[in-house]
Amino acid sequence: MELNESAMIDPDAVGHDSVYVPVWQATPFGRLSSGLFWEAHRACLRHRRLARVWMWLHYLLGIAGVTLAAVSGFGGLTEVLGVTQAATIAILSAVASGLATFLKTDEKRREHLVLAAAWDNLRDDISVVYETRPPGPSDADPASWREVVDALQAIARALRASNAEHGAKPPPWPSAGPEPA
Incomplete structure (x- = not known):
């Protein structure tokens, strides 16, 4: 069972050409990834709006x-x-x-633009991590999915605290075999 069909979000609503929305599986990893994706999407839009408000106030x-x-x-x-x-x-x-x-209207405008970009990056990272998950049965999550979700949630926690300079990256999926030499 899938939570949604893969779709493109209205480009006028997000400020750039398109946003890829993966097809989320109805598994714990799919539901958590979907939740983080949409949180990142809404936060990106919110910070873009706030940046515009501070810009208009500044001028x-x-x-x-x-x-x-x-x-x-x-x-x-x-x-x-x-x-x-x-x-x-x-x-x-x-x-x-x-x-x-x-x-400090101009400073706050810049802060919100940086946070909007960080949330946008997290949204893209979630899509990439989800789409590059190791193959497995359609009704099961890949091994070590919890570690990946924990890392994504750590990034989201830093962004919720307005820390766009957290420096955390989503982890790569663990390889199934030995590392190449």
């Missing part, structure tokens, strides 16, 4: 700060609007620029 605050600073720097502003309104514009300019700096 919005930056443009507002620069525009208000330019308006407040106009020499005849106090004559046109009055002292109170001119002071308010200058204060708003400082607040917008201060928020952009204090919130």
